Amino acid sequence: ILIVSKAYxxxxxxxxxxxxxxxxxxxxxxxxxxxxxxxEDAATVINKKSTNWHSIQTKIVVPE
Structure with missing residues (x-):
């Protein structure tokens, strides 16, 4: 799993x-x-071969 902030x-x-x-x-x-x-953007890159990627859930949190 790779998380990239400021992915543009x-x-x-x-x-x-x-x-x-x-x-x-x-x-x-x-x-x-x-x-x-x-x-403020972010990307998560998930390797399909080594993770259970079918069950991924995304939740966006917006700070106030």
């Missing part, structure tokens, strides 16, 4: 990466809807 992914690039590595990894990406390419 736009939706098009995220989809390209998902398609390129479809068999090997799962990418879970969150972004600030008010600033999609800002510093």
């Amino acid at each position: 992914l736009i939706e098009r690039r995220q989809n390209e990466l998902k398609n390129l590595f479809l068999q090997r990894i799962k990418i879970v990406f969150t972004e600030n809807p008010e600033n999609p390419t800002g510093k």
Whole structure:
């Protein structure tokens, strides 16, 4: 499992990466809807071969 903060992914690039590595990894990406390419985004990259990736749940926490 790899967690990347400040990933700076736009939706098009995220989809390209998902398609390129479809068999090997799962990418879970969150972004600030008010600033999609800002510093608040994060990506989690999960190796499908060594994890139980089917049961992953995502919860977005927004600080006040």
